[in-house]
Each structure stands twice: as C-alpha cells, then as structure tokens.
Amino acid sequence: MPLDFRSAIRSEARQAPESGIVGVFNYGRHREGLIPLWVGEGDLPTPDFICAAADRSLKVGETFYTYQRGIPDLRAALARYHARHYGIADDPERFFVVGSGMQAIQIAVAMVAGHGDEVIVPTPAWPNSAAAVEVHGAKAVDVVMTLGNDGWTLDLDRLEAAVTPRTRALFVNSPSNPTGWTASLADLTAILALARRHGLWIVSDEVYGRFVYDGAVRAPSFHDVAAPEDRILYVNTFSKNWAMTGWRIGWIEADPSLGQVIENLVQYSTSGVPTFVQRAAVVALDEGEDFVARQIARADLGRRTVVDGLGGTGRVRFARPTGAFYLYLAVDGEPDDQALAYRLVDEVAVGLAPGRAFGAGGEGYLRLCFARSPDAIAEATERLMRWLRKGG
Amino acid sequence: MPLDFRSAIRSEARQAPESGIVGVFNYGRHREGLIPLWVGEGDLPTPDFICAAADRSLKVGETFYTYQRGIPDLRAALARYHARHYGIADDPERFFVVGSGMQAIQIAVAMVAGHGDEVIVPTPAWPNSAAAVEVHGAKAVDVVMTLGNDGWTLDLDRLEAAVTPRTRALFVNSPSNPTGWTASLADLTAILALARRHGLWIVSDEVYGRFVYDGAVRAPSFHDVAAPEDRILYVNTFSKNWAMTGWRIGWIEADPSLGQVIENLVQYSTSGVPTFVQRAAVVALDEGEDFVARQIARADLGRRTVVDGLGGTGRVRFARPTGAFYLYLAVDGEPDDQALAYRLVDEVAVGLAPGRAFGAGGEGYLRLCFARSPDAIAEATERLMRWLRKGG
Structure with a gap:
C-alpha cells in the first residue's frame, strides 16, 4: 500500500x-x-560580459551572506536604470533585490493578501501569479479579457464588478504574457482610478515593458500615471531583457517606507541573493543596453x-x-x-x-x-x- | 505627512x-x-574548487531555466551523500534542491501549516523558523528548553503539553543553533513517538549535523530512528559544511510522493536554483569531504x-x-x-x-x-x- x-x-x-x-x-x-x-x-x-562579472566576484571571495535588500551597488544601478527609462527620481531606497520575478510576485502577494482575501487577476495570464495568490490562502479572481477586432481588451466594467469587500489587490501584467496586450496610458489611468476608488493595491508586473514594437521605446507604465501616494508594488526580473532566466534574480520597487517589511519577507523566505549574481546584474543594467x-x-x-x-x-x-x-x-x-x-x-x-x-x-x-x-x-x-x- | x-x-x-x-x-x-x-x-x-565549477558552467552557457526539483546530477549527488553518511538507500527521488536552508524551511512550513494552525518550536532557536511559520499565518508555539547541570534539555512532558488540536508539526533543530544542544538517539526516539501519537509532522533541521565534537562522526539523526511511514521533512543547506552561505542553496528530503507538491511550491516561490550554482554544489558533495x-x-x-x-x-x-x-x-x-x-x-x-x-x-x-x-x-x-x- x-x-x-x-x-x-x-x-x-x-x-x-x-x-x-x-x-x-x-x-x-x-x-x-x-x-x-x-x-x-x-x-x-x-552574454559573456555579464557572466564575467559573476566570475570576478567569486574569485575575490564574495561568497558570504549579504544585504537582504540587495547590495547597495545594485540598488543604485536599479535606481539609475529607472531614472533613465521611466523618468522617475533616482532613489535607491525604492528598490529591493529578490531571487526572481517570481519571488517578487510571491513577496508582493504576501504583503497584500492572505487567508480570506481576494486578488483580481485578468486572464489569460501567466499562471504562476494566480497560483502564488492561492498558495498564500487567498483567492485569485479571474476577469476574462476578450479578443475582438481591436485586439485583446480588458473590460473595466467587468473588472470593477469583480471587486468585493474581500478584494485587496489587482494584478496587472502589461505587456501581457501570453496575449501581448499592452495597456495604453488611458487603460492604466482607468485601472489606477478604480484601485483608488476601492482602496486596492496594484501589483504591476512590467517584466516585458522593454519588449515593444512598431516604433515604441517602452510600454506605458504605472510610473507614467501614478502619484506618490498610490499603492503600487512593481515586480520585475532580469530574466528577459538580459537573457538571465537561469540566474533567478529580480526586483521589487515600492515606497521606501515598506523597506523593512520587504527585508523581513526576504529574510524569512530565501535570505537574499548571492553577491556574485548581483554583481552580474549591475553590469547588465549599466552596460547591457x-x-x-x-x-x-x-x-x-x-x-x-x-x-x-x-x-x-x-x-x-x-x-x-x-x-x-x-x-x-x-x-x-x-x-x-x-x-x-x-x-x-x-x-x-x-x-x-x-x-x-x-x-x-x-x-x-x-x-x-x-x-x-x-x-x-x-x-x-x-x-x-x-x-x-x-x-x- | x-x-x-x-x-x-x-x-x-x-x-x-x-x-x-x-x-x-x-x-x-x-x-x-x-x-x-x-x-x-x-x-x-x-573553496576555489567549488567556485570553479560554477564558472565552468557559466562558460558553457548554462544560464537557462532548469528543473524545478534540481538538476538530476545534484539530486543524485545528494542521494549518494546521504547513503554514505546516514546509511539510507541511495534514492535521488527523495531529494529536492531549493534556494537556501531558509527556503527549505519556508516550503516545509507551507506544506504543513497555514492560517489557524500551530507549529511547536523548542527555544532558544534560530528565529527565522518561527518567523516563517508566522508569515504563513500559523502560530509558532514556544517550548522553552532549560540549561541545567546536564546541559540544555528539552522536557518531553512540556513538549507534549504544548500539543493542541491545532498543532500540525514539531520543528526540531539538532544540533541546535544557538545552544549547541544535540539530541541523543533516545531524545529523537521519544520525539518521534510523540509525533506519531498525535499525528504531527516533524520538520527536522539537521543543518549542523556534521559539526560534532569529542570523537563523534555526525549527530544522531531522525534517519537513525524513523520508519518509512513517518511524516518527516528534512531541511538542510550547503551554507555551513562547505562555506557557501552566500550561494543560497539548500535541500529538502521527503518522501518521493511529495515531489509534485514540492515542485509546485518551488515553482510558485522562486522557480528553481541556477544551474551554475547547482554544479558547484555537486562538486561540494562529491569532492568536499x-x-x-x-x-x-x-x-x-x-x-x-x-x-x-x-x-x-x-x-x-x-x-x-x-x-x-x-x-x-x-x-x-x-x-x-x-x-x-x-x-x-x-x-x-x-x-x-x-x-x-x-x-x-x-x-x-x-x-x-x-x-x-x-x-x-x-x-x-x-x-x-x-x-x-x-x-x-
């Protein structure tokens, strides 16, 4: 038996x-x-120039425990990168290094939703986001997007109808895996207004924000429409832009006042990312364009x-x-x-x-x-x- | 404001x-x-010979997604290591690679305890274990150990008195961080009997099992006293034995029937460990004695x-x-x-x-x-x- x-x-x-x-x-x-x-x-x-940075770090013995929020050099490089591409202030305190975009999502979910809570996830969507919600004992509520003559669309009325007293967050992935849907500034403005009306967090997965076509430089971002007081957790990864899927490194961008909470959640899940991996990520950001x-x-x-x-x-x-x-x-x-x-x-x-x-x-x-x-x-x-x- | x-x-x-x-x-x-x-x-x-394995892996382009349970070479090396040191059957299907001993604990906790559940943790103890329990919405229940003329002791009556209908697991860390307490075979047998009586899981943190003194070869382990049907999740790390604290790699040992569950929990938290880190771990196990x-x-x-x-x-x-x-x-x-x-x-x-x-x-x-x-x-x-x- x-x-x-x-x-x-x-x-x-x-x-x-x-x-x-x-x-x-x-x-x-x-x-x-x-x-x-x-x-x-x-x-x-x-690319070799990124791998070489990891090897250099190993050769000088950077094999010890390090900062739970990420090494200062990488947080500074992330801040510079965002200042360049998103026009936001150069503030390293907003950036937190985690062990993959997936872990960024896991930690963001742990921050906003647990037992009895709901998180709205427009679908079709990368399934791991909803799964992370459910593993935490919360419920992922689908809002189905549709394919019409104008491409994929997210019906905002349907989105709002999915909000209940238990809803804590909206998960937004634009550009979308798998549909390629890319929210316009008007879409993002409307989603943000909805989140504000209902006091919801937005978990914004902008992992594919650089992969845009037809002359676009980057996808519209919540950075373009949000105010400082908006409750947004950005989740991102080095995997796609720099061909680093196997490295398991990503980041969360959040208000600096959440730093200690994020640090604690990193501490109690994986306790940080190897320094030598972070050195490679610095080079990716600074020299990888x-x-x-x-x-x-x-x-x-x-x-x-x-x-x-x-x-x-x-x-x-x-x-x-x-x-x-x-x-x-x-x-x-x-x-x-x-x-x-x-x-x-x-x-x-x-x-x-x-x-x-x-x-x-x-x-x-x-x-x-x-x-x-x-x-x-x-x-x-x-x-x-x-x-x-x-x-x- | x-x-x-x-x-x-x-x-x-x-x-x-x-x-x-x-x-x-x-x-x-x-x-x-x-x-x-x-x-x-x-x-x-x-040591250099371990770092060199990571560098070799990077140089041949092992930078892609890999097996969520760990690369087969590492699971096989873990099985050999346990067969050598613990005398158990050489079975790679029992071993699951995770991103640190901390993540091993996090996943073990996610498997056995959530909202409304309790996990008993003898203290003084490494605080991250109890914190991982609480982050999951469960309650960590202390059982205080005492320092007497015979060193630190875990009072089994007190342990049993802490069991309630909500208790799902006992967390056992021997040898102990911070006290150095090392459970005897009699201790482990008694703890196991208690767990069996109450239908509890044991999460066994044997991270320091090799660090024993005064002529001992390794610490007593639940491997020495458990039967196949016992509900034990072993959590461990490469950090201490091989001076790899900064690498973030550990393992879970569990019954193979739990493989898909562990794979899913890895998938939805960090989605695996870098192949090049795993290559270094193989060398550590095989050549690190x-x-x-x-x-x-x-x-x-x-x-x-x-x-x-x-x-x-x-x-x-x-x-x-x-x-x-x-x-x-x-x-x-x-x-x-x-x-x-x-x-x-x-x-x-x-x-x-x-x-x-x-x-x-x-x-x-x-x-x-x-x-x-x-x-x-x-x-x-x-x-x-x-x-x-x-x-x-």
Whole structure:
C-alpha cells in the first residue's frame, strides 16, 4: 500500500496546480528536431560580459551572506536604470533585490493578501501569479479579457464588478504574457482610478515593458500615471531583457517606507541573493543596453515572421502583439488546445504551450514564443503553415 | 505627512519581526578592529574548487531555466551523500534542491501549516523558523528548553503539553543553533513517538549535523530512528559544511510522493536554483569531504579556546556545546543581553548576538560563533576574559 503523505499536508499546498505546460513539454522535450517555442525564454545564453562579472566576484571571495535588500551597488544601478527609462527620481531606497520575478510576485502577494482575501487577476495570464495568490490562502479572481477586432481588451466594467469587500489587490501584467496586450496610458489611468476608488493595491508586473514594437521605446507604465501616494508594488526580473532566466534574480520597487517589511519577507523566505549574481546584474543594467536592443530587434523579426506567415494562412486568429514576445493564437476548427499542442509535437515537431495553462479564457489558444533565432522561427513558421494549409 | 503604506499591508507581513541581531550588528559593523562573532557563518570563503565549477558552467552557457526539483546530477549527488553518511538507500527521488536552508524551511512550513494552525518550536532557536511559520499565518508555539547541570534539555512532558488540536508539526533543530544542544538517539526516539501519537509532522533541521565534537562522526539523526511511514521533512543547506552561505542553496528530503507538491511550491516561490550554482554544489558533495573535515577541526579548536578561556573566568555559565558552532553563554550579574552586546562592542570590540533574538528562554544569553580563525578566536577570548576578570 503506498503511504499517503499527500493527504497529510495542507490543502493549499496540495492543491497548488501543476504547470499546464509541463505535460506537453515532457512529452516532446527529447523529440529530435523539435523547435521549442513553449517556454518563456529566448535561445541566447547570458552574454559573456555579464557572466564575467559573476566570475570576478567569486574569485575575490564574495561568497558570504549579504544585504537582504540587495547590495547597495545594485540598488543604485536599479535606481539609475529607472531614472533613465521611466523618468522617475533616482532613489535607491525604492528598490529591493529578490531571487526572481517570481519571488517578487510571491513577496508582493504576501504583503497584500492572505487567508480570506481576494486578488483580481485578468486572464489569460501567466499562471504562476494566480497560483502564488492561492498558495498564500487567498483567492485569485479571474476577469476574462476578450479578443475582438481591436485586439485583446480588458473590460473595466467587468473588472470593477469583480471587486468585493474581500478584494485587496489587482494584478496587472502589461505587456501581457501570453496575449501581448499592452495597456495604453488611458487603460492604466482607468485601472489606477478604480484601485483608488476601492482602496486596492496594484501589483504591476512590467517584466516585458522593454519588449515593444512598431516604433515604441517602452510600454506605458504605472510610473507614467501614478502619484506618490498610490499603492503600487512593481515586480520585475532580469530574466528577459538580459537573457538571465537561469540566474533567478529580480526586483521589487515600492515606497521606501515598506523597506523593512520587504527585508523581513526576504529574510524569512530565501535570505537574499548571492553577491556574485548581483554583481552580474549591475553590469547588465549599466552596460547591457546594446544587448537589450539586439534582443528586442531579434524578437521583432520573429514577431513579423510568425504574424505574416501564420496570418497569411487564413486559418488562425490572433491579435498582432504590440508587446512581450508571444503570439497567442487560435486555430480554426481546433477547439482543444491541449490535444492540438500534443499533435503539433508529433506532426510538425513544433512545441507550443496549450492556452488553457493561462487560465480562464485561454482555452482554444496556443502560445508561441518568438524570441528565438530567425532561422528557428522561420522554420517553425514554415512547418506550421504547411500543416495549416493541408487542413491540419 | 509621511504616507502610511505600512498600515495598508497585511498584518502577518507587517508584523514579521526584524532580526534581533541586526541592531547591534549595524551598530558595530564598521568599528575598527572589531571581531565579529555574531553571525552564523565562518570566515573562510568558498573553496576555489567549488567556485570553479560554477564558472565552468557559466562558460558553457548554462544560464537557462532548469528543473524545478534540481538538476538530476545534484539530486543524485545528494542521494549518494546521504547513503554514505546516514546509511539510507541511495534514492535521488527523495531529494529536492531549493534556494537556501531558509527556503527549505519556508516550503516545509507551507506544506504543513497555514492560517489557524500551530507549529511547536523548542527555544532558544534560530528565529527565522518561527518567523516563517508566522508569515504563513500559523502560530509558532514556544517550548522553552532549560540549561541545567546536564546541559540544555528539552522536557518531553512540556513538549507534549504544548500539543493542541491545532498543532500540525514539531520543528526540531539538532544540533541546535544557538545552544549547541544535540539530541541523543533516545531524545529523537521519544520525539518521534510523540509525533506519531498525535499525528504531527516533524520538520527536522539537521543543518549542523556534521559539526560534532569529542570523537563523534555526525549527530544522531531522525534517519537513525524513523520508519518509512513517518511524516518527516528534512531541511538542510550547503551554507555551513562547505562555506557557501552566500550561494543560497539548500535541500529538502521527503518522501518521493511529495515531489509534485514540492515542485509546485518551488515553482510558485522562486522557480528553481541556477544551474551554475547547482554544479558547484555537486562538486561540494562529491569532492568536499576534506574541506568539511578541516572546517570541523577548525571549529573544534575555536570551541576549546572559548570554552576553556571563558569557563576559566568563573563568571560565565554555558553548556559545553556538543554540536553546531556556537557558545551560548550568560554572564553573571548581566541580565540584559541586549545592553551587554552593545557594551561589548564598545568596550572590547567583540561582536556577539543578544540571546533574546533566539526567542523565549534566550534572555540573558549571548551567542558567540566560534567557527573562525584560531587567531581571531584566541584574541576575542583574551579580550572577553580581561573584561570579565576586571568585573565587566
């Protein structure tokens, strides 16, 4: 008889959902010639000049405990970066280094919501945000976005209708993983007004804020519309801009008065980020702009290839993404996204993520990451086009 | 008017206590000539052969997302290590890599206790364990250990009296930080019997299990007394044995049937540990025994120096530590440990941690870390002896 350990653990832990991408990923990961477009990362390793900073740090023995809020050099570099790109005051006290964008979300959630509370999460969305809410014993409340002639839209009336006395926060991810929806300044202003009316926190995930196209320099940000007294926690990561997915380092930006709380939550979860990883992050911020520009240009090329290629078949439906690096598409006559993802592994050796993994409103879609080499994207697009044209 | 963000956040987050060591640490950290014995880490940087493995990994581009449970090579190395040192079956499926011993505790707590639950924590204890319980909305219930003629003891009747219908787990840290208490096999057998009687989980923190003295090879472990069906979550770290405090890597050992739950909790907190950090950990386990032995011998030398030196003054009270690398001492006529810690910074330039930082029963004690160079320990001991002899 197998021992029943699972039933002896806490239900919130037991019920944390398995990632909805893992199934098809494990099914196809070792298939020869497969082009993997299912995971949210590019195919470039971290540039050497960033890795070298970590190695230098190790060589001088920076292997001890360090500041729970992040080393002063990195907090200063984050402040400079935000001053440059967002026009805010250069204030290192607003920045807190954490062990990934995911941990930024986890800590932000721990700050605002627990047992009995609700957090509103527009979907389709990266599923880890809602899962972090639920692991903390709070409830993630979906507000389904819709794809229409103007692309994906967040219905503000529907958003407001989801607010209850238990609501503590709105989770906003723009540009969006997986849909590419990029909130306009008007959207952000309206969301902020709603949060103010109801006394809610906003957790703003602007991880893809630099990945914008068609001449935009960066996505609109709550930095553009917020006042100092607004309750906003920004969560971000080094993963995407600087090809550092495997480094596990991100940041929270918040009012400095929350510093001790954030420090304590870092202390009692992972107790900080390695100094040598932080040294690499400083170099990324200070010297990484050429690399970021190159990554965005590469993603844009991928975006054009998949949009033009797949759009031309007349068999897929999607909004041309204005931000992030995903195409979120539905195939005519193929309502079962999960079955379709498995079939595409078998029939064309292209790995896509099933849309239902991204929550309510995601059924019937597939997510394709186009932040990869032009050759890989062109070949994957060709394979999908042939498959679509012959009727699937 | 300062903006009141703090009052708008969740009370469990707001109330997470500031580390009780930080105050005196910040007071004295820049004092010239100060010998810092307050933090729980040695003074040796990570050995080069371990750092080199991380650098090699970075150089071959291992900078991408990786397995949430840890890379297979590291899980296999952990299984071999435990088979060697604890005589258990070599089973990689029991091991899960996490981003520090602290995160191991956080995830273990998330598995067993949440809102409304209680976890029993014998004190004095490393305060982060109880804090992790409280951050999750559960209650940490102290059971105060006492220092008598036989050293520190955990009163099992008192332990059992603390069990209520809300109790979900016992947290056991042996060898203990800060007291050096090392549970005997009889202690562990009795604690396990208690847990079985009440259907409780044991979270076993055996981080200092290798740091034992007077001819012992390792501390008694729940591995020595547990049956397969016992509900035990082991939490551990690379920090102490291999001088890797700054690396943020640890592990959980648990029944393999809990693998998916642990994977999900990793996924929704930090999403894994960098591959290059894990490569270094593999080398530490497989090639680090000479270094571990050297560290233990060095700590033993420090232990003898402080025990003989301070004990000889006749003004301090402590149990000769049989495990871990701390002396937890009370000074006659000095009941205010916090004031005393500040005075010792000023008057003898030795940094000790105030005992009250370690919870109930810790008042009046100071924690001294003796895992440092023989010269530094000898000098600190001399300074303290002079101070004690002249009457403080």
